[in-house]
Amino acid sequence: MTARLARTLSSLAAVAMTVACTNYYEIPIETPIRPKLDVSAFQRVLVAGFISGGTEDVDGNVETTRLLRSQLRSKSDLRVIDADVLPLMEVVSDQRAADGAGDSSAAAASAAPAPIKDEKDLEPYERLFANVEYWKRIGEEYQQPLIVTGTVMFTPHQRNNFVQREQEVYDSFGRRRVVPVRTYVERKGFILRPKFIFIDGRTGTVMHSENFREEVLYNANQTTPALSSYFELMDRLIPSFLSTLSSQKIKGTRILLQ
Protein backbone atom coordinates (compact mmCIF):
# COMPACT_ATOMS: atom_id res chain seq x y z
CA MET A 1 0.00 0.00 0.00
CA THR A 2 2.78 2.36 0.98
CA ALA A 3 4.80 1.51 -2.14
CA ARG A 4 1.77 2.11 -4.37
CA LEU A 5 1.12 5.43 -2.66
CA ALA A 6 4.75 6.44 -3.14
CA ARG A 7 4.56 5.53 -6.86
CA THR A 8 1.35 7.52 -7.29
CA LEU A 9 2.82 10.52 -5.50
CA SER A 10 6.03 10.45 -7.54
CA SER A 11 4.12 10.20 -10.84
CA LEU A 12 1.89 13.09 -9.75
CA ALA A 13 5.00 15.09 -8.91
CA ALA A 14 6.45 14.32 -12.36
CA VAL A 15 3.25 15.48 -14.07
CA ALA A 16 3.19 18.62 -11.92
CA MET A 17 6.79 19.36 -12.84
CA THR A 18 6.09 18.88 -16.55
CA VAL A 19 3.09 21.21 -16.36
CA ALA A 20 5.18 23.73 -14.47
CA CYS A 21 7.93 23.54 -17.08
CA THR A 22 5.55 24.06 -20.00
CA ASN A 23 4.65 27.59 -18.85
CA TYR A 24 6.40 29.50 -21.54
CA TYR A 25 5.90 32.63 -23.64
CA GLU A 26 7.36 33.30 -27.04
CA ILE A 27 8.62 36.87 -27.27
CA PRO A 28 10.11 38.82 -30.18
CA ILE A 29 13.47 40.47 -29.47
CA GLU A 30 15.83 42.75 -31.37
CA THR A 31 19.48 42.27 -30.49
CA PRO A 32 21.54 45.40 -31.17
CA ILE A 33 24.99 44.64 -32.52
CA ARG A 34 27.64 47.29 -32.05
CA PRO A 35 29.83 48.00 -35.08
CA LYS A 36 33.23 46.29 -35.09
CA LEU A 37 34.89 49.42 -36.37
CA ASP A 38 34.66 52.93 -34.95
CA VAL A 39 33.76 55.03 -37.98
CA SER A 40 32.49 58.04 -36.05
CA ALA A 41 35.30 60.15 -37.57
CA PHE A 42 33.81 59.73 -41.05
CA GLN A 43 30.69 61.17 -42.58
CA ARG A 44 31.25 59.68 -46.02
CA VAL A 45 32.24 56.30 -47.43
CA LEU A 46 33.82 55.52 -50.79
CA VAL A 47 33.44 51.96 -52.04
CA ALA A 48 36.41 52.34 -54.35
CA GLY A 49 36.53 49.03 -56.20
CA PHE A 50 37.93 45.54 -55.92
CA ILE A 51 40.60 43.32 -57.39
CA SER A 52 38.48 40.48 -58.69
CA GLY A 53 39.06 37.10 -60.26
CA GLY A 54 37.65 33.67 -60.94
CA THR A 55 34.85 33.18 -63.44
CA GLU A 56 34.55 35.65 -66.29
CA ASP A 57 30.74 35.44 -66.16
CA VAL A 58 30.57 37.94 -63.30
CA ASP A 59 32.51 41.19 -63.05
CA GLY A 60 33.33 40.91 -59.34
CA ASN A 61 34.68 44.45 -59.21
CA VAL A 62 31.65 46.23 -60.66
CA GLU A 63 28.98 44.00 -59.07
CA THR A 64 30.51 44.07 -55.57
CA THR A 65 30.98 47.83 -55.68
CA ARG A 66 27.38 48.39 -56.82
CA LEU A 67 25.94 46.01 -54.24
CA LEU A 68 27.90 47.39 -51.28
CA ARG A 69 27.09 50.97 -52.23
CA SER A 70 23.37 50.22 -52.40
CA GLN A 71 23.45 48.34 -49.07
CA LEU A 72 25.38 51.12 -47.33
CA ARG A 73 23.00 53.72 -48.74
CA SER A 74 19.98 52.07 -47.14
CA LYS A 75 21.50 50.51 -44.01
CA SER A 76 24.18 52.85 -42.70
CA ASP A 77 24.40 56.44 -41.56
CA LEU A 78 27.39 57.17 -43.79
CA ARG A 79 26.88 59.14 -46.99
CA VAL A 80 27.87 57.00 -49.95
CA ILE A 81 30.03 58.70 -52.57
CA ASP A 82 28.95 58.08 -56.15
CA ALA A 83 32.09 57.81 -58.21
CA ASP A 84 33.44 55.72 -61.04
CA VAL A 85 34.59 52.28 -59.94
CA LEU A 86 38.39 52.28 -59.73
CA PRO A 87 40.02 49.81 -62.13
CA LEU A 88 42.44 48.60 -59.44
CA MET A 89 44.04 45.88 -61.58
CA GLU A 90 45.04 48.48 -64.12
CA VAL A 91 46.30 50.74 -61.34
CA VAL A 92 48.60 47.95 -60.16
CA SER A 93 49.82 47.30 -63.70
CA ASP A 94 50.53 51.01 -64.21
CA GLN A 95 52.41 51.16 -60.93
CA ARG A 96 54.46 48.13 -61.90
CA ALA A 97 55.23 49.70 -65.26
CA ALA A 98 56.31 52.93 -63.54
CA ASP A 99 58.49 51.01 -61.07
CA GLY A 100 60.07 48.95 -63.85
CA ALA A 101 60.63 51.84 -66.33
CA GLY A 102 64.10 51.45 -67.85
CA ASP A 103 64.25 47.79 -66.90
CA SER A 104 64.40 45.11 -69.52
CA SER A 105 61.11 43.80 -68.09
CA ALA A 106 59.34 47.15 -68.55
CA ALA A 107 57.50 45.97 -71.63
CA ALA A 108 56.22 42.92 -69.83
CA ALA A 109 55.23 44.95 -66.79
CA SER A 110 53.19 47.42 -68.83
CA ALA A 111 51.24 44.65 -70.54
CA ALA A 112 47.53 44.27 -69.77
CA PRO A 113 46.91 42.60 -66.40
CA ALA A 114 46.75 38.82 -66.58
CA PRO A 115 43.40 37.30 -65.60
CA ILE A 116 43.19 36.14 -62.00
CA LYS A 117 42.19 32.50 -61.81
CA ASP A 118 42.97 31.59 -58.22
CA GLU A 119 44.10 32.99 -54.87
CA LYS A 120 47.76 32.74 -55.85
CA ASP A 121 47.21 35.08 -58.81
CA LEU A 122 45.86 37.67 -56.37
CA GLU A 123 49.05 37.94 -54.33
CA PRO A 124 50.93 40.40 -56.58
CA TYR A 125 47.94 42.74 -56.48
CA GLU A 126 47.54 42.72 -52.70
CA ARG A 127 50.51 45.11 -52.31
CA LEU A 128 48.27 47.90 -53.57
CA PHE A 129 46.33 47.92 -50.29
CA ALA A 130 49.51 48.71 -48.35
CA ASN A 131 50.35 51.61 -50.68
CA VAL A 132 49.63 54.43 -48.21
CA GLU A 133 50.49 57.20 -50.69
CA TYR A 134 48.02 55.90 -53.29
CA TRP A 135 45.11 55.66 -50.84
CA LYS A 136 45.95 59.00 -49.25
CA ARG A 137 45.75 60.55 -52.71
CA ILE A 138 42.38 58.90 -53.33
CA GLY A 139 41.27 60.13 -49.88
CA GLU A 140 42.26 63.72 -50.70
CA GLU A 141 40.39 63.52 -54.00
CA TYR A 142 37.14 62.59 -52.19
CA GLN A 143 37.56 64.74 -49.06
CA GLN A 144 38.99 62.06 -46.81
CA PRO A 145 36.22 59.49 -46.55
CA LEU A 146 36.33 55.97 -45.22
CA ILE A 147 37.47 53.83 -48.15
CA VAL A 148 36.19 50.29 -48.71
CA THR A 149 38.15 48.10 -51.10
CA GLY A 150 39.59 44.57 -51.21
CA THR A 151 39.57 41.43 -53.31
CA VAL A 152 36.77 39.23 -54.62
CA MET A 153 37.30 35.69 -55.88
CA PHE A 154 34.25 34.05 -57.43
CA THR A 155 35.17 30.65 -58.78
CA PRO A 156 33.23 27.72 -60.25
CA HIS A 157 33.29 24.66 -58.08
CA GLN A 158 32.42 21.01 -58.57
CA ARG A 159 32.05 18.26 -56.01
CA ASN A 160 31.38 14.62 -56.84
CA ASN A 161 30.86 12.11 -54.08
CA PHE A 162 28.80 9.20 -52.84
CA VAL A 163 25.80 10.06 -50.71
CA GLN A 164 23.53 7.71 -48.81
CA ARG A 165 19.81 7.97 -49.52
CA GLU A 166 16.83 5.99 -48.37
CA GLN A 167 14.89 4.18 -51.07
CA GLU A 168 11.53 2.42 -50.92
CA VAL A 169 11.53 -1.16 -52.21
CA TYR A 170 8.72 -3.72 -52.37
CA ASP A 171 9.32 -7.44 -52.09
CA SER A 172 7.44 -10.17 -53.98
CA PHE A 173 4.65 -10.03 -51.39
CA GLY A 174 4.18 -6.29 -51.89
CA ARG A 175 5.67 -5.40 -48.53
CA ARG A 176 7.30 -2.00 -48.36
CA ARG A 177 10.81 -1.63 -47.05
CA VAL A 178 13.14 1.35 -46.84
CA VAL A 179 16.75 0.53 -47.61
CA PRO A 180 19.83 2.76 -47.65
CA VAL A 181 21.27 3.19 -51.14
CA ARG A 182 24.61 4.77 -51.95
CA THR A 183 24.52 6.93 -55.06
CA TYR A 184 27.16 8.90 -56.87
CA VAL A 185 26.19 12.57 -57.06
CA GLU A 186 27.72 15.25 -59.23
CA ARG A 187 27.17 18.78 -57.99
CA LYS A 188 28.27 22.08 -59.42
CA GLY A 189 28.28 25.54 -57.95
CA PHE A 190 30.44 28.47 -56.92
CA ILE A 191 32.72 29.61 -54.13
CA LEU A 192 32.78 33.29 -53.18
CA ARG A 193 35.83 34.53 -51.24
CA PRO A 194 35.76 38.27 -50.66
CA LYS A 195 38.21 40.19 -48.50
CA PHE A 196 36.94 43.59 -47.42
CA ILE A 197 39.59 46.16 -46.55
CA PHE A 198 38.72 49.40 -44.74
CA ILE A 199 41.15 52.27 -45.30
CA ASP A 200 41.34 55.59 -43.50
CA GLY A 201 41.06 58.19 -46.28
CA ARG A 202 42.90 60.77 -44.14
CA THR A 203 46.07 58.72 -43.69
CA GLY A 204 45.85 56.02 -46.38
CA THR A 205 46.38 53.26 -43.82
CA VAL A 206 44.41 50.04 -43.45
CA MET A 207 42.07 50.19 -40.41
CA HIS A 208 40.55 46.74 -40.64
CA SER A 209 40.18 43.81 -43.00
CA GLU A 210 37.89 40.84 -43.02
CA ASN A 211 37.80 37.57 -44.98
CA PHE A 212 34.69 35.62 -45.88
CA ARG A 213 34.00 32.34 -47.64
CA GLU A 214 30.65 31.11 -48.88
CA GLU A 215 29.82 28.30 -51.28
CA VAL A 216 26.76 26.96 -53.02
CA LEU A 217 26.26 23.66 -54.83
CA TYR A 218 23.47 22.61 -57.16
CA ASN A 219 22.59 19.33 -58.86
CA ALA A 220 24.59 18.90 -62.04
CA ASN A 221 21.43 19.03 -64.19
CA GLN A 222 20.35 22.37 -62.67
CA THR A 223 21.43 25.45 -64.56
CA THR A 224 21.78 28.48 -62.33
CA PRO A 225 23.28 31.63 -63.82
CA ALA A 226 26.58 32.66 -62.26
CA LEU A 227 25.22 36.13 -61.42
CA SER A 228 22.30 34.62 -59.45
CA SER A 229 24.71 32.46 -57.45
CA TYR A 230 26.91 35.51 -56.83
CA PHE A 231 23.97 37.47 -55.34
CA GLU A 232 22.80 34.43 -53.36
CA LEU A 233 26.24 34.14 -51.73
CA MET A 234 26.67 37.88 -51.19
CA ASP A 235 23.25 37.97 -49.47
CA ARG A 236 24.60 35.61 -46.83
CA LEU A 237 27.56 37.77 -45.87
CA ILE A 238 26.13 41.28 -46.28
CA PRO A 239 24.86 41.42 -42.65
CA SER A 240 28.39 40.70 -41.40
CA PHE A 241 29.84 43.32 -43.71
CA LEU A 242 27.32 45.91 -42.52
CA SER A 243 27.89 45.08 -38.86
CA THR A 244 31.50 46.16 -39.31
CA LEU A 245 30.44 49.72 -40.07
CA SER A 246 27.13 50.36 -38.42
CA SER A 247 25.09 49.05 -35.54
CA GLN A 248 22.52 46.52 -36.65
CA LYS A 249 19.45 45.07 -35.00
CA ILE A 250 18.95 41.36 -35.44
CA LYS A 251 15.34 40.28 -35.06
CA GLY A 252 14.46 36.95 -33.49
CA THR A 253 12.23 35.20 -31.00
CA ARG A 254 13.07 33.65 -27.64
CA ILE A 255 11.18 31.64 -25.06
CA LEU A 256 10.50 33.22 -21.67
CA LEU A 257 9.96 30.67 -18.91
CA GLN A 258 7.87 30.87 -15.79
Add this chain to the structure above:
Amino acid sequence: MRSSALLVLLFALAATPLAADARSDAKKQVEFGIAVAQKGLWREAIYRWERATVIDPTYAPAHNNLAIAYEHEGELSKARAAYEKALQLEPNNSYIKQNYELFKEINDRTTRKDAQ
Protein backbone atom coordinates in the same frame (compact mmCIF):
# COMPACT_ATOMS: atom_id res chain seq x y z
CA MET B 1 22.75 10.06 18.75
CA ARG B 2 18.99 10.05 18.62
CA SER B 3 18.82 13.71 19.62
CA SER B 4 21.25 14.78 16.87
CA ALA B 5 19.18 12.91 14.27
CA LEU B 6 16.12 14.69 15.59
CA LEU B 7 17.90 18.02 15.29
CA VAL B 8 18.80 17.34 11.64
CA LEU B 9 15.21 16.36 10.90
CA LEU B 10 13.89 19.50 12.56
CA PHE B 11 16.36 21.66 10.62
CA ALA B 12 15.36 20.03 7.34
CA LEU B 13 11.68 20.53 8.09
CA ALA B 14 12.26 24.16 9.00
CA ALA B 15 14.34 24.82 5.85
CA THR B 16 11.78 23.34 3.42
CA PRO B 17 9.15 26.07 3.79
CA LEU B 18 11.90 28.70 3.58
CA ALA B 19 13.05 27.30 0.22
CA ALA B 20 9.45 27.05 -0.94
CA ASP B 21 8.88 30.69 0.06
CA ALA B 22 11.98 31.78 -1.83
CA ARG B 23 10.84 29.94 -4.95
CA SER B 24 7.35 31.37 -4.66
CA ASP B 25 8.71 34.93 -4.22
CA ALA B 26 11.08 34.46 -7.14
CA LYS B 27 8.21 33.16 -9.28
CA LYS B 28 6.20 36.30 -8.52
CA GLN B 29 9.10 38.46 -9.69
CA VAL B 30 9.49 36.32 -12.83
CA GLU B 31 5.78 36.58 -13.64
CA PHE B 32 5.82 40.34 -13.21
CA GLY B 33 8.95 40.51 -15.38
CA ILE B 34 7.22 38.57 -18.15
CA ALA B 35 4.21 40.89 -18.03
CA VAL B 36 6.33 44.03 -18.36
CA ALA B 37 8.64 42.52 -21.01
CA GLN B 38 5.58 41.75 -23.12
CA LYS B 39 4.76 45.48 -22.94
CA GLY B 40 8.29 46.33 -24.08
CA LEU B 41 9.50 47.52 -20.66
CA TRP B 42 12.74 45.56 -20.74
CA ARG B 43 14.65 47.58 -18.11
CA GLU B 44 11.91 46.92 -15.58
CA ALA B 45 11.89 43.24 -16.59
CA ILE B 46 15.66 43.07 -16.00
CA TYR B 47 15.17 44.57 -12.53
CA ARG B 48 12.51 41.99 -11.68
CA TRP B 49 14.47 39.00 -13.02
CA GLU B 50 17.67 40.14 -11.31
CA ARG B 51 15.72 40.25 -8.03
CA ALA B 52 14.36 36.77 -8.74
CA THR B 53 17.88 35.40 -9.18
CA VAL B 54 18.90 36.97 -5.85
CA ILE B 55 15.85 35.61 -4.02
CA ASP B 56 16.28 32.12 -5.47
CA PRO B 57 19.61 31.61 -7.27
CA THR B 58 18.61 28.06 -8.23
CA TYR B 59 15.56 29.13 -10.27
CA ALA B 60 16.61 28.48 -13.89
CA PRO B 61 13.71 30.36 -15.62
CA ALA B 62 14.82 33.59 -13.91
CA HIS B 63 18.33 33.24 -15.34
CA ASN B 64 16.95 32.27 -18.77
CA ASN B 65 14.64 35.30 -18.90
CA LEU B 66 17.38 37.58 -17.66
CA ALA B 67 19.65 36.31 -20.44
CA ILE B 68 16.97 37.15 -23.04
CA ALA B 69 16.56 40.65 -21.62
CA TYR B 70 20.33 41.23 -21.64
CA GLU B 71 20.39 40.03 -25.24
CA HIS B 72 17.65 42.50 -26.14
CA GLU B 73 19.66 45.29 -24.50
CA GLY B 74 22.84 44.30 -26.39
CA GLU B 75 24.67 43.24 -23.22
CA LEU B 76 25.96 40.05 -24.80
CA SER B 77 28.57 39.00 -22.24
CA LYS B 78 26.01 39.26 -19.44
CA ALA B 79 23.52 37.32 -21.58
CA ARG B 80 26.03 34.51 -22.11
CA ALA B 81 26.73 34.25 -18.36
CA ALA B 82 23.01 34.14 -17.56
CA TYR B 83 22.28 31.48 -20.21
CA GLU B 84 25.18 29.38 -18.93
CA LYS B 85 23.88 29.63 -15.37
CA ALA B 86 20.36 28.62 -16.51
CA LEU B 87 21.78 25.62 -18.39
CA GLN B 88 23.92 24.67 -15.44
CA LEU B 89 20.76 24.53 -13.32
CA GLU B 90 18.64 22.76 -15.94
CA PRO B 91 20.95 21.14 -18.51
CA ASN B 92 18.12 19.23 -20.21
CA ASN B 93 15.69 22.12 -20.61
CA SER B 94 15.10 22.26 -24.37
CA TYR B 95 13.75 25.83 -24.29
CA ILE B 96 16.88 27.17 -22.60
CA LYS B 97 19.06 25.16 -24.98
CA GLN B 98 17.19 26.55 -27.99
CA ASN B 99 17.48 30.15 -26.71
CA TYR B 100 21.19 29.67 -26.07
CA GLU B 101 21.84 28.24 -29.54
CA LEU B 102 20.12 31.22 -31.16
CA PHE B 103 22.06 33.60 -28.95
CA LYS B 104 25.38 31.93 -29.82
CA GLU B 105 24.67 32.32 -33.52
CA ILE B 106 24.39 36.09 -33.09
CA ASN B 107 27.24 36.35 -30.62
CA ASP B 108 29.61 34.42 -32.90
CA ARG B 109 28.83 36.84 -35.70
CA THR B 110 30.09 39.73 -33.60
CA THR B 111 33.29 37.95 -32.58
CA ARG B 112 34.50 36.51 -35.91
CA LYS B 113 38.08 35.37 -35.66
CA ASP B 114 39.10 35.98 -39.24
CA ALA B 115 38.94 39.76 -38.92
CA GLN B 116 42.37 41.37 -38.69
